[in-house]
Amino acid sequence: MTEASEQATGSPRHKLAYWLGTVPGQALAVVSCLLLFAMMVLTFVDVGGRYLFNSPLPALHEIISFTMPGIIFCVLPTVCFREGHVTIDLLDGFVPEHWKRWQGFAVNLFSAAAMALISWRLAVRAYDHFQFDEATDELYLSLWPFSLFAAVLSAVAVVALIAAAGGYLAGVRRHPSLPGAGRA
Amino acid sequence: MTEALLGFIALLTLSFMRVPIAFSMVSVGFVGMIFANSLQGALSSVGQTAFDAAINYELSVVPLFVLMGNFVTRARLSEELYTASNAFLGHRKGGLAMATIVACGGFSAVCGSSLATAATMSKVAMPSMRKYGYDDGLAAGAIAAGGTLGILIPPSVLLVIYGILTQTNIGKLFAAGILPGLLGILFYMLAVRSVIAIKPELGPPGERQGWGLRMQALSRVWGVIVLFAVVMGGIYGGIFSPTEAAGIGAFGAFLFAAARRALNWRVFYEVLLESVATTAMLFTVLIGALVFANFINLTTFPQTLLEVAGGFKDRPWLVIVAILVIYVLLGCVFESLSMILLTVPIFFPLVMSLGYDPVWYGIVVVVITEISLITPPVGLNVFVLRGVLPDVSTSTIFKGVTAYWIADLFRLAVVVGFPPLSLWLASYVT
Numbered sequence: 001m002t003e004a005s006e007q008a009t010g011s012p013r014h015k016l017a018y019w020l021g022t023v024p025g026q027a028l029a030v031v032s033c034l035l036l037f038a039m040m041v042l043t044f045v046d047v048g049g050r051y052l053f054n055s056p057l058p059a060l061h062e063i064i065s066f067t068m069p070g071i072i073f074c075v076l077p078t079v080c081f082r083e084g085h086v087t088i089d090l091l092d093g094f095v096p097e098h099w100k101r102w103q104g105f106a107v108n109l110f111s112a113a114a115m116a117l118i119s120w121r122l123a124v125r126a127y128d129h130f131q132f133d134e135a136t137d138e139l140y141l142s143l144w145p146f147s148l149f150a151a152v153l154s155a156v157a158v159v160a161l162i163a164a165a166g167g168y169l170a171g172v173r174r175h176p177s178l179p180g181a182g183r184a
Numbered sequence: 185m186t187e188a189l190l191g192f193i194a195l196l197t198l199s200f201m202r203v204p205i206a207f208s209m210v211s212v213g214f215v216g217m218i219f220a221n222s223l224q225g226a227l228s229s230v231g232q233t234a235f236d237a238a239i240n241y242e243l244s245v246v247p248l249f250v251l252m253g254n255f256v257t258r259a260r261l262s263e264e265l266y267t268a269s270n271a272f273l274g275h276r277k278g279g280l281a282m283a284t285i286v287a288c289g290g291f292s293a294v295c296g297s298s299l300a301t302a303a304t305m306s307k308v309a310m311p312s313m314r315k316y317g318y319d320d321g322l323a324a325g326a327i328a329a330g331g332t333l334g335i336l337i338p339p340s341v342l343l344v345i346y347g348i349l350t351q352t353n354i355g356k357l358f359a360a361g362i363l364p365g366l367l368g369i370l371f372y373m374l375a376v377r378s379v380i381a382i383k384p385e386l387g388p389p390g391e392r393q394g395w396g397l398r399m400q401a402l403s404r405v406w407g408v409i410v411l412f413a414v415v416m417g418g419i420y421g422g423i424f425s426p427t428e429a430a431g432i433g434a435f436g437a438f439l440f441a442a443a444r445r446a447l448n449w450r451v452f453y454e455v456l457l458e459s460v461a462t463t464a465m466l467f468t469v470l471i472g473a474l475v476f477a478n479f480i481n482l483t484t485f486p487q488t489l490l491e492v493a494g495g496f497k498d499r500p501w502l503v504i505v506a507i508l509v510i511y512v513l514l515g516c517v518f519e520s521l522s523m524i525l526l527t528v529p530i531f532f533p534l535v536m537s538l539g540y541d542p543v544w545y546g547i548v549v550v551v552i553t554e555i556s557l558i559t560p561p562v563g564l565n566v567f568v569l570r571g572v573l574p575d576v577s578t579s580t581i582f583k584g585v586t587a588y589w590i591a592d593l594f595r596l597a598v599v600v601g602f603p604p605l606s607l608w609l610a611s612y613v614t
Contacts, residue, residue: 029457029460029461032460032464033453033456033457033460035460036247036248036251036456036459036460036463037456039244039247039248039431040248040251040431040434040435040438041435042431043248043427043428043430043431043432043435044431044432044435046428046431047424047428047431047432051423061241062241064241064244064427065239065240065241065244066239067244068238068239068240068241068243068244068247069235069238069239071247071460071463071464072238072460072463072464072467073238073464074460075457075460075461075463075464076464076468078457078461079461079464079465079468082461084461084465085204085205085206085207085465085468085469086204086205086206086465086469086519086521086522087199087202087203087204087205088199088200088202088205088517088518088519088562089202090200090517090561090562091200091201091202092202103201103202107201107202107203107204110198110203110207110211111203111204111207113211114207114210114211115207117210117211117214117230118210118230118231118234118471121227121228121230121231121234122231122234122235124227124228124231125231125232125235146239147235150234150235150238154234176202
């Protein structure tokens with residue numbers, strides 16, 4: 001099931017589910033891409049600066065460490081909506097066709113619950129960071145906005161997973177799709 | 185001990201039901217921690233693990249190497265590699281298959297992923313092998329097997345993950361992967377020779393090319409050589425850290441792709457998106473595996489394993505053989521990264537307690553993972569080829585890959601039995 005064909009079918013309610021699954025995710029994915037590109041350029045400039053001009057970028061270590069959650073959590077909703085996570089599909093041949101829809105629904109709902117757990121705990125972590133006024137070592141940045149962002153973006157991923165489950169319920173998705181993005 | 189075993193059973197059951205492995209591990213790990221410790225402990229562990237895993241300078245090497253591999257793939261460096269190796273080997277019996285393997289090895293030197301190596305090389309090598317009437321199985325097998333070198337010959341995403349999990353020097357691991365990787369190329373070429381010796385009709389010789397053409401073809405692979413030299417030379421010589429090397433490698437690959445006009449805005453965005461999506465997927469599995477490992481460490485399982493292994497102090501190789509058997513079995517079910525993330529935290533302390541070298545064990549783990557990439561029923565590299573070559577059946581590819589699989593077993597035996605092969609080059613990295 002491609003995203004385009006999923007968009008073409010379905011009632012207005014399902015279009016809303018589709019919108020919730022894709023649009024915020026796509027916008028965030030652009031942010032994630034920009035962050036990765038920036039990380040690449042910064043590393044290059046840093047090494048160049050260090051060896052050519054003897055002046056590396058200050059605190060780059062920390063900047064890169066804190067770019068990582070941005071890259072990961074911003075693209076997570078897209079990965080979730082596309083069902084791009086690593087799965088074992090060995091039994092696919094043995095699952096009867098008419099069960100597959102319900103399998104897809106249940107699996108995505110289960111994943112949403114697991115993701116919600118992560119999101120909730122990250123939010124609690126953010127509250128702790130805020131309460132104890134925790135900061136980074138070099139730049140003295142407050143930690144809580146980072147953990148809060150991670151929590152909020154995980155929550156968007158939960159919505160994306162629920163939207164994917166909704167796709168199965170509505171019948172616009174029939175089979176759990178093949179694992180998406182490349183693997184190591 | 186019982187909790188841990190129940191945990192493994194629950195994890196397998198959920199995963200077989202098609203729950204993403206990352207979410208299976210998070211949920212089983214979480215519930216397990218509630219039983220093994222307390223609800224409060226389990227709750228705080230999940231939040232802390234997710235946050236700490238994401239904020240990690242060392243791990244930034246992962247997206248950068250993935251990005252480098254994706255740029256290199258689009259830069260069409262694979263074509264030149266194949267043309268060059270073909271110019272030297274193509275005229276021999278089975279020569280195109282051998283050329284494919286050498287080109288895969290070359291591509292692995294700038295790409296840290298096995299699946300990407302296999303997918304890219306199949307587009308270049310398969311049409312030419314078909315033109316010369318190569319057997320589909322032998323040809324596709326060469327690409328599937330050659331592709332596995334991607335995770336052994338540095339840079340390698342899996343070695344990075346292993347290094348971070350076990351606090352082992354990534355530069356040393358990269359250096360250690362070089363000779364076993366070259367040995368892999370040699371053994372695969374011997375596998376082609378053996379097959380051709382039995383059935384010469386499977387791989388007829390191609391055209392012989394003069395030395396002028398050979399040198400010309402060789403001179404075109406300078407891009408790969410420069411990228412590899414900068415990245416590995418930088419790490420090897422202690423000029424940059426692995427993250428810096430990955431950043432420079434990615435930037436260099438970006439410049440190559442741009443200079444060859446292989447990038448427009450759409451392709452550029454696709455490359456970035458593919459890289460971040462792969463990164464997010466890897467990290468979700470990582471977070472899941474860490475939560476699961478936290479649970480396992482709360483049980484008596486690791487201690488029991490250590491005690492059992494302690495009984496084999498005078499014959500430690502038996503423990504290694506047992507671990508290898510477990511890897512082969514797990515490799516039939518799990519994909520490479522999940523397998524490593526799941527097993528390394530458990531087996532690493534065990535192997536260290538027996539006095540083995542962490543760098544050597546990393547190479548052993550990666551070589552056995554390479555084997556799992558071409559072992560049925562999962563054999564991911566085979567499925568990648570199946571996607572690129574829809575008219576070749578999965579069983580044809582699995583049959584064709586058998587000779588290479590046997591070659592891999594020999595290589596594993598050499599790597600396990602002769603540690604200096606891995607450790608010699610690593611000893612020069614500071």
